[in-house]
Amino acid sequence: MTIIESVPNFSEGRRAEVIAAIADAVRRSGPARILDLSSDADHNRSVLTLAGDTGGIRAAILALVTACVEHIDLSVHRGRHPRMGAVDVIPLVPVRGVSLQDCARLAAAIGEEIGRRFQIPVYLYEAAATADHRRDLAAIRKGEFEGFPAKIRDPLWKPDFGPDRVHPTAGCVAVGAREFLIAYNINLATGDVEVARRIARAIRHSSGGLRYVKAMGVMLEARALAQVSINMTDFRSTPLHRVFEMVRSEAARYGTTIVGSEIVGLVPEEALLQAADFYLRLEGFEPGRVLERRLEESALPAVSPSVRPSPRDGESS
């Protein structure tokens, strides 16, 4: 089974009936599922979490763009979050049975279709980017909707697909591919936020730590304890348990310990199986040994009546 996640952000976070109409259009598009919908009135922006296979995700995104073009007019949109389009950004994320490169190719295919069908300029970003200066979403979005009529004339910012002029009401859109992002927080048995900040500096990539870790130290006032707040940007390369163990080791150096950790939002099964595999020191484990996954992918094994040890004859007395 192939699972792709997509977390499109669209520029409406206030009008309940519009948000509902857009979500409805996505829901009716086919087999992809809506896992979450978060709207923020201050940002005037909503974040939809979708999952499905290649065809389902593609149909859902095209339905989303259709509905947003119909309902959102960016020329009158105000909100605190930077934005350049009615559908602002569409990331594609490999979850299972699909690679980051597959998602980058799908981003290009979907971007091409959006440019052609809706006459919206499309920028490919992150793993789908066509040039280094376009990898970073913030760099693409800089100037926002209001600044894009000028920016789009710069040859450096010619769109990857669609016309060379901003759509009057729908703006532009960024479509990209990236790894699954896990928001992961580790709580310390200390009220000293400086300890959390030092640990964050030790573990994060930007100051010499683990490659796919972003981190900062914050104070959880309600619980009077300090927290290392982490974004894991590629859990397959930098797994949860490695971060946990590094924080444990750094915390000991300050005479404190880990109280607990928390995963914000959803987490792919594989990230937790990695941890079980590590701590139980499993030999030869692979996810196909999980009953539920075998059930999904099951096919009758070739019948072989030759003697082989019964792997799980629970009834043998």
Next chain:
Amino acid sequence: MTIIESVPNFSEGRRAEVIAAIADAVRRSGPARILDLSSDADHNRSVLTLAGDTGGIRAAILALVTACVEHIDLSVHRGRHPRMGAVDVIPLVPVRGVSLQDCARLAAAIGEEIGRRFQIPVYLYEAAATADHRRDLAAIRKGEFEGFPAKIRDPLWKPDFGPDRVHPTAGCVAVGAREFLIAYNINLATGDVEVARRIARAIRHSSGGLRYVKAMGVMLEARALAQVSINMTDFRSTPLHRVFEMVRSEAARYGTTIVGSEIVGLVPEEALLQAADFYLRLEGFEPGRVLERRLEESALPAVSPSVRPSPRDGESS
């Protein structure tokens, strides 16, 4: 989603065409899936691992019984493993969204139907047993096919369903419900099997250890190391990580360590999530946070345009 596992054992492990015909009948019965099929010529016995929902499992088992009655004649069957029926034993195991008691009720319903339709005496065992002396499968099976014409006349061994006489070719069958059994081995950094035996005695229920643990110490000659070989009979009550940690602690007392552990056969996702939860000290974790599980069970959340923190707006710059 409801998942029940069933691991029926049937009395044919040599004739490939018969085994294939029986497996085919099960496969054509409906939505239940065959996860594994192991045949042992010495035992002259096969073990089928099935999974599905209530209706699928019921249809698969009835198809299995039909095919075994047709193809197997126990009056000419020889093999090393004790057996009393063409279909010898049918355990039902709760995996997800279903309780042990649900499986016990299903065992009774399936047992009733087997007794009535096939005129085979049926004994309910383990969690489905109707009397304490019938809980244990070995006690029921004692005497085997050849001894049953006498045993069945004893009022203590009157069948739960079906006639009071043994089926001439299909014998009798035991249908029961039990928890999922995990075969779990822990390998030690020592070649001294006595250490593994002592650890096995420390952790197993029969000699004062954990309630749902059976264990013995064995020598892995090929790797020249000792192993604690474990059957976990209820991983929800006695989880893997607790056994692992107890073995680690006992091993340290003998100056040795754990080299690795292995899960034989399949394992329910929940057993590994328990371990990840324990070692990562997760706060407020529940399996619904796993993306794949949310995808299975997804429904659109109520649209609420009120301000709430975006749980995973990975695109916010």
